[in-house]
Amino acid sequence: MTNATSWHRVAGLDDIPSGRVTTVTVGTRVLALTHFEGEYGALDNRCPHQGGPLGEGSIERGWLRCPWHGYDYNPLDGSPPEGFDDAPTAYPTDVREDGVYVELPPESERGRTVGDVMIETMTNWGVRAVFGMVGHSNLGIADSLRLAEERGDLRYFGIRHEGAAAFAATAYGKLTGGLAACFAIAGPGSTNLLTGLYDAKKDRAPVLALSGQVPSRNVGRGAFQDLDLASAFADVARYGAVVHADGDHAELMTLACKTAIVERDVAHLIFPDEVQVRRSDEKPSGPEGRVGARDIRPPEGEFARACSLLRSAKSPVFVVGAGARHDMGPIIALAEQLNIPVMTTFKAKGQISDRHRLGCGVLGRSGTPIASWFMNESDLMVVWGASFSHHTGISEHKPLIQVDRDPMAIGRFHSIEIGLIGDVATTAQAMAASISDPFADPTERVAERWELWRAEKASRRQDDRGAGINSALIFEELTATAPDDAVICVDVGNNTYSFGRYFETSNQSILMSGYLGSIGFALPAAMGAWAAVGDTRKVLAVCGDGGLAQYAMELTTLVQYEMDVTVILLSNSELGKISKEQRAAQHPVWKTRLVNPDFADVARLCGAMGTRVIHRADLATALESAIAHPGPALVDVDADVVLI
DSSP states (O other), rough: OOOEEEEEEEEEETSSSSSSSEEETTTTTEEEEEEEEEEEEEEBBBBBTTTTTTGSSEETTTEEEETTTTTTEEEETTOOTTTTTOOEEEEEEEEETTTTEEEEOOOOOOOOOOHHHHHHHHHHHOOOOEOOOOOTHHHHHHHHHHHHHHHHHOOEEEEEHHHHHHHHHHHHHHHHHEEEEEEEETHHHTTHHHHHHHHHHTTOOEEEEEEOOOOOTTTTTTOOOOOHHHTTTTTTTTTTEEEETSSOOHHHHHHHHHHHHHHTTEEEEEEEEHHOOOOOOOOOOOOSTTOOOOOOOOOOOHHHHHHHHHHHHHEEEEEEOOGGGHHHHHHHHHHHHHOOOOOOEEETTSSSSTTTTEEEEEEEETTOOHHHHHHOOSEEEEEEEOOOOOTOOOOOSEEEEEEOOOOGTTTTTOSEEEEEEEEEEHHHHHHHHOOOOOOOOOHHHHHHHHHHHHHHHHTTTTTTSSSSHHHHHHHHHHHHOOOTTTTEEESSHHHHHHHHHHHOOOOEEEEEOOOOOOOOOOHHHHHHHHHHHGGGGEEEEEEEHHHHHHGGGGGHHHHHTTTOEEEEEEEEEEEEHHHHHHHHOOOOSSSSBBOOHHHHHHHHHHEEEEEEOOOOGEEEEEEHHHHHHOEEHHHHEEOOOOOO
């Protein structure tokens, strides 16, 4: 490396009026360039007092005044008034025919930092996507993320609101079971993450949250954006730590990633500003030797009792929850071997196809009559990875075998006959090896119940109050046009209930804000889903106007990163679900009306494809065109608020 200085042209001769100062950048250096009494000065842009930007100051009575606290310096050589000894570094200047030049030494090598160690450890644990917003208190970590992206270790997505970052990372975890990260500054940037992180916690999705923090010397002193982030995140984070200067940094990141993945929960790290860029020679860590196999089989005694109870049943059914999302192969194989009908919770919609001969659709408030009929006719229910939400309504009066890897999930709300603690897939495989005689084939009964429900849906599709397109028709057309392997992110509200009831799945993956039920989930979740699958699968977001409006400007994020996401918007200028609840409670409908823009116009202004559908005859073509479009698209459907 050479130590020779070099000259850099920083301005034209007429760029800076006399008596003025401006900011110029050379490589990574930022300089305050002054023009005073016919001469030019070049100073380090940081005021020695508190780092104020001298280039944003002014020249008053022969002195360059810092804009923050009024400290004065000679505008040409940086020297302070008599009696002071602080001074910004000054660099030689030269006025040439083509402009003003500054002589600078070579830039110092960046050096390895604590941030580098921790981000490398994070990527060793499989983090490939980070969603966030760069700001003043996380710049060191941001620079480490920049280097990781340049190496191809991860991809960083700059979002418009940190809440969207948390939802995107949560959706990534729900879809893949793997780990993504969300990233924010101190204070409000980090608190904006909380809703999305609570969604992850409630739905057992792994997420890593990274928070910048004010310098350690300012923590607790009421500094700008100084919050006790450890306390703020204490309830939501299964693991949380402040990264101190002399800590074992690779180990802290390893514990955070391990906790998030193994416990399927939230982990949170806080990075004080000065620690992020502290030099470090540590080696990164990783998952090797830190995680054991988790294909655990239930205890033999309980397992044998469960198999005996299942053999003695006449008409058993399977209920599958979102906890079995990544274990469906063995469950479906067991159901096929034994001829057992399979229904899902709403969060698990799509985990068995509605076209499968044993698929009975969704059970519960957002469900189908097929599932409820088979539950009512059953004499034994085997429940796989479900949480027994009261919205699902799994019968408490039927004999129950519950299979779950979480001991606290067993019999959570009421007593059951047998609780099997073990890996869901492993348990299903063990049952397949232990029980060979099938039950009476229910295929014809399943088909008959679907035929009845489809006839009912066909009748409802004809309903028309002149107030928009009804949901039965909207989701019939979406069923016909959505790719079989699409990832579909749904929001909260009437649009979601209608989706659960009317949309028929093939092999799609469905993501939602389950237990938290957070409106606004669908669009940022689609960003996270796209980060996981790229252009290998189509990603759809189904939402209402109330939900979309919460994160509507993330449409620009879809455009910026060329995300192949199609938004299907059911627009009715009303918080329709709330209006419905007010009527059910015998209250007047109050404050649920919305004033909306033309969201198709908004999409087009953001750079996406936008289509508005008012007439039912135009719906199919609009959906087909938007889904076929190779990039961000939005279909704004004028939907009936009542006919859900």
